Amino acid sequence: MDARRMPQILAHITHPVSCTIHETLWVPCSAKFVLLGATTRNNGALQIYELENTEIKKLKDSVKVDSFKCGTFGASSLENRHLATGDYKGKLCTWDLEDLSLPVFHTKAHESIINAIDGIGGLAVGYGAPEIVTGGRDGRVLVWDTRQKDIPAASFEPASTGGAARECWAVGFGNSYNDDERCVLAGYDNGDLKMFDLRLNRLRWETTLPNGVCGVEYDRKDIKANKCVAVTLEGKMHAFDLRTQHPDKGFAMLTEKLKHSTTVWGVKHLPQNREIFVTLGGDGSLSLYKYSRSLASTGTLISRVSQFVDHLIRVSESWS
Amino acid sequence: MDVQRQIRENTLELHEFLNDLKGWESTVKEKEKNLKNQSAVNGSHVTPAPRKNHSKTLDNETKGSQAKAKDKEKTAPTTLTASKRKEKSEVPESKAGGTAASHTYDYFRDKWDRFDVDAALKEVESENEDEENEKVRKAQDKIVLPVRGSEPKRANTKSDETPAKIGAMEPGKLFGRGLGTMDRLPAYDEGMPTATSEKELGNDYFKEGKYLKAVDCYSRSIALQPTAIAYANRAMAALKLKKYQEAEDDCTEAISLDDRYTKAYSRRGTARRELKKLLPAVEDFEFALRLEPENKELKKQYEEARELYEKSTGTRLPDTKVPVRVREISSGNSASQEAPGAAKTTVPAAAKPTVPVAAKPTAVPVLPMSVTEPESKTTKAFGGGAKESSGASIRPLTQVDSPLVVAHARTAGNVPKVEKKKSVDSEAIQKAAARAAAAVTADRKVAAPKTAYEFESMWKGFDGNLDLQSRLIKVMDPASLPGVFKDSLTATVLVDIIRCLQLLFPDDASFAVQILENLTKVGRFSMTVMFLSAKDKSELGKLWDEIFMKASSELHPKLASLRATYRLT
Numbered sequence: 093m094d095a096r097r098m099p100q101i102l103a104h105i106t107h108p109v110s111c112t113i114h115e116t117l118w119v120p121c122s123a124k125f126v127l128l129g130a131t132t133r134n135n136g137a138l139q140i141y142e143l144e145n146t147e148i149k150k151l152k153d154s155v156k157v158d159s160f161k162c163g164t165f166g167a168s169s170l171e172n173r174h175l176a177t178g179d180y181k182g183k184l185c186t187w188d189l190e191d192l193s194l195p196v197f198h199t200k201a202h203e204s205i206i207n208a209i210d211g212i213g214g215l216a217v218g219y220g221a222p223e224i225v226t227g228g229r230d231g232r233v234l235v236w237d238t239r240q241k242d243i244p245a246a247s248f249e250p251a252s253t254g255g256a257a258r259e260c261w262a263v264g265f266g267n268s269y270n271d272d273e274r275c276v277l278a279g280y281d282n283g284d285l286k287m288f289d290l291r292l293n294r295l296r297w298e299t300t301l302p303n304g305v306c307g308v309e310y311d312r313k314d315i316k317a318n319k320c321v322a323v324t325l326e327g328k329m330h331a332f333d334l335r336t337q338h339p340d341k342g343f344a345m346l347t348e349k350l351k352h353s354t355t356v357w358g359v360k361h362l363p364q365n366r367e368i369f370v371t372l373g374g375d376g377s378l379s380l381y382k383y384s385r386s387l388a389s390t391g392t393l394i395s396r397v398s399q400f401v402d403h404l405i406r407v408s409e410s411w412s
Numbered sequence: 413m414d415v416q417r418q419i420r421e422n423t424l425e426l427h428e429f430l431n432d433l434k435g436w437e438s439t440v441k442e443k444e445k446n447l448k449n450q451s452a453v454n455g456s457h458v459t460p461a462p463r464k465n466h467s468k469t470l471d472n473e474t475k476g477s478q479a480k481a482k483d484k485e486k487t488a489p490t491t492l493t494a495s496k497r498k499e500k501s502e503v504p505e506s507k508a509g510g511t512a513a514s515h516t517y518d519y520f521r522d523k524w525d526r527f528d529v530d531a532a533l534k535e536v537e538s539e540n541e542d543e544e545n546e547k548v549r550k551a552q553d554k555i556v557l558p559v560r561g562s563e564p565k566r567a568n569t570k571s572d573e574t575p576a577k578i579g580a581m582e583p584g585k586l587f588g589r590g591l592g593t594m595d596r597l598p599a600y601d602e603g604m605p606t607a608t609s610e611k612e613l614g615n616d617y618f619k620e621g622k623y624l625k626a627v628d629c630y631s632r633s634i635a636l637q638p639t640a641i642a643y644a645n646r647a648m649a650a651l652k653l654k655k656y657q658e659a660e661d662d663c664t665e666a667i668s669l670d671d672r673y674t675k676a677y678s679r680r681g682t683a684r685r686e687l688k689k690l691l692p693a694v695e696d697f698e699f700a701l702r703l704e705p706e707n708k709e710l711k712k713q714y715e716e717a718r719e720l721y722e723k724s725t726g727t728r729l730p731d732t733k734v735p736v737r738v739r740e741i742s743s744g745n746s747a748s749q750e751a752p753g754a755a756k757t758t759v760p761a762a763a764k765p766t767v768p769v770a771a772k773p774t775a776v777p778v779l780p781m782s783v784t785e786p787e788s789k790t791t792k793a794f795g796g797g798a799k800e801s802s803g804a805s806i807r808p809l810t811q812v813d814s815p816l817v818v819a820h821a822r823t824a825g826n827v828p829k830v831e832k833k834k835s836v837d838s839e840a841i842q843k844a845a846a847r848a849a850a851a852v853t854a855d856r857k858v859a860a861p862k863t864a865y866e867f868e869s870m871w872k873g874f875d876g877n878l879d880l881q882s883r884l885i886k887v888m889d890p891a892s893l894p895g896v897f898k899d900s901l902t903a904t905v906l907v908d909i910i911r912c913l914q915l916l917f918p919d920d921a922s923f924a925v926q927i928l929e930n931l932t933k934v935g936r937f938s939m940t941v942m943f944l945s946a947k948d949k950s951e952l953g954k955l956w957d958e959i960f961m962k963a964s965s966e967l968h969p970k971l972a973s974l975r976a977t978y979r980l981t
Contacts, residue, residue, distance in 0.1 A: 102429075121447060123441055123444075146430070171450070220460055235463070237462035271460050290463070
């Protein structure tokens with residue numbers, strides 16, 4: 093607590109790395125985490141670190157052909173904990189962290205870079221088949237099942253009419269409260285936010301936000317859709333109440349403009365408490381929010397800390 | 413006070429946090445270990461099947477719904493209400509006896525069984541205004557349509573999801589941007605592959621080491637549009653595949669499209685070397701080196717090829733090549749054929765070319781000067797050199813026509829008639845001439861240099877061959893000498909010029925005197941003359957006395973005065 097009796101975010105360990113980091117992920121049920129990114133020679137960097145007392149130790153450092161953009165453990169089983177990654181060339185690969193020589197599964201998902209990825213159905217959480225959703229620069233949102241190569245389990249593609257397709261920048265799974273139901277939220281670079289229903293295999297809801305959407309997340313993936321947060325360029329954050337859908341007006345939305353008004357790169361909810369979430373700011377700041385039911389604001393800012401480092405793109409919550 | 417308390421509290425909290433973290437760390441590590449051990453033991457629960465979206469996995473679905481429900485493989489995604497668990501699937505069975513209530517699965521099951529998917533599809537699709545999408549979708553439907561269990565193209569009416577599917581069709585209408593439509597983007601956003609895109613694809617494959625695929629891509633690119641680069645690239649890939657003959661052919665094609673493409677020459681050289689066509693290989697490398705003289709790689713390749721060639725044939729290639737194409741204007745002079753015996757210095761010069769001219773007056777390869785004296789061991793003036801087969805590794809360089817050549821030829825023609833003093837080189841020259849006539853057909857043409865640099869390079873190329881040097885001098889217009897040299901006439905060149913002028917006496921005496929005169933007009937001549945060494949001066953003095961003075965008497969006064977200018981006394 094600081095003088096204002098508010099929780100503080102403190103940096104615990106700082107460690108320099110020699111590659112550009114695009115994604116950080118805790119390995120589920122362990123004290124390890126994975127860094128995905130690009131080396132200086134534009135190859136893919138995959139590094140595994142382990143927390144040890146007050147420092148971190150590098151366990152593995154692997155270099156692959158193409159730079160990685162994003163990754164998730166969401167679709168892997170707890171025993172295997174395979175890491176699903178999307179890279180700059182549009183390849184979706186699943187890696188076994190014990191043996192990084194060859195991917196367990198790989199497919200050419202998109203023609204160009206995979207911007208966002210999410211996984212669901214693994215880790216002994218939730219219902220339904222384990223699936224991975226990827227959103228790419230070509231504007232397509234594809235849902236993959238690792239048991240089925242080359243053919244996505246579902247795909248939502250822009251119509252071929254018109255000009256260039258809008259890039260898909262963010263994807264997130266949710267509403268997976270039983271084996272059949274599942275929804276995918278996709279955010280695009282022109283501010284479109286679309287919700288696809290995978291059971292019905294169609295668009296369920298869409299809206300357009302004033303700025304391009306950089307991150308979306310449901311507060312919990314494995315419950316009936318409760319709320320979600322979408323963060324955009326120009327420091328704006330939108331929270332939607334997904335419990336009731338109005339046929340015309342869609343979902344109730346609250347908007348908050350962040351103080352720093354730089355791009356908000358991502359949002360992550362705390363697995364243990366779905367009212368608390370963190371936004372990653374383009375000025376290097378982490379903002380911790382608590383959702384309150386008041387109509388006035390989306391959430392009260394619990395604490396904010398600035399980091400004098402490059403902007404934070406990814407943060408991953410650990411759960412155990 | 414408050415602040416202190418705060419600080420203390422903070423440090424306490426930090427401690428707590430660190431302890432907490434450590435505790436967590438140890439528990440989690442243990443958990444992980446247990447997990448690893450357990451993973452073998454655990455019978456993993458059945459995970460639901462992948463969403464149905466293509467025909468293959470649905471072939472088994474022709475069974476009835478009951479059978480399907482029983483079959484673990486397909487249950488979950490294929491029914492609205494049934495789950496993969498067996499219990500539920502048994503429920504409908506138990507009700508098989510009585511009629512099902514209207515809200516149950518059974519009631520609808522039969523209805524769905526009888527539902528005509530194709531008709532419904534047609535209905536929906538006819539509503540769809542976008543014809544293209546429809547076609548694409550139809551083709552792609554079985555792949556892209558991920559509706560569970562349904563297979564619109566099958567006779568199989570197991571379409572539980574038809575209501576949903578119809579819903580799926582409608583998005584094309586309902587939502588303008590048509591995000592729900594199942595279009596598949598074409599493979600190439602711009603349409604058909606172009607020659608350039610194929611070539612680039614080939615380049616990518618080449619970088620990855622997939623040479624066969626690279627060759628295919630290049631072939632396609634060539635088929636679309638033949639370019640020198642594509643041919644050369646295909647040759648490179650063929651080289652990697654050790655298909656040397658094909659590589660050579662492709663390089664030849666590339667060269668025919670672009671004759672200045674250095675890479676094509678160097679690659680063809682490599683291919684030829686592997687095919688053991690060593691001399692052509694050396695030629696190719698040499699030409700490539702001429703195109704890019706600064707390329708160290710090429711130099712290396714050239715040297716290696718030369719070594720190989722020399723080792724294999726045991727002959728030595730001449731080191732120097734004259735960058736000059738010499739062609740004798742065939743102004744007859746068959747009379748000069750007999751002249752060789754006359755041992756005139758200039759005669760052989762004329763004879764050499766005329767002989768071959770008589771034999772074969774056609775244009776051809778440039779010979780290094782040293783070739784014409786294949787076996788002469790005597791004079792260094794001619795340089796050493798084995799005979800080189802003609803038409804071999806030489807490439808004609810730019811030829812420069814000079815009207816002076818004609819004049820030269822005429823004078824050369826006149827020469828044989830006049831008796832000349834013998835020169836040191838005459839015999840060797842004769843022999844050389846004969847041999848040259850036999851072995852070599854050469855047209856030679858000496859172009860008048862326009863700058864001192866050109867002059868010097870040609871001069872050096874002659875390598876002390878007085879005869880050729882004198883011809884060069886003859887070709888030059890004396891009045892132009894100051895302009896050519898400006899002020900870059902060096903002492904050594906001056907000495908050489910005067911030495912070869914001796915060949916011009918006495919028949920071209922006046923011409924020689926003109927040359928001498930004009931030389932004095934060259935810029936900074938007095939300086940140059942000062943640089944003449946004592947030895948040079950004595951030599952020149954001797955030359956002057958012996959040769960120049962033997963010229964016709966009217967030139968004597970001029971010569972005397974010139975001698976003074978040259979400071980030879």
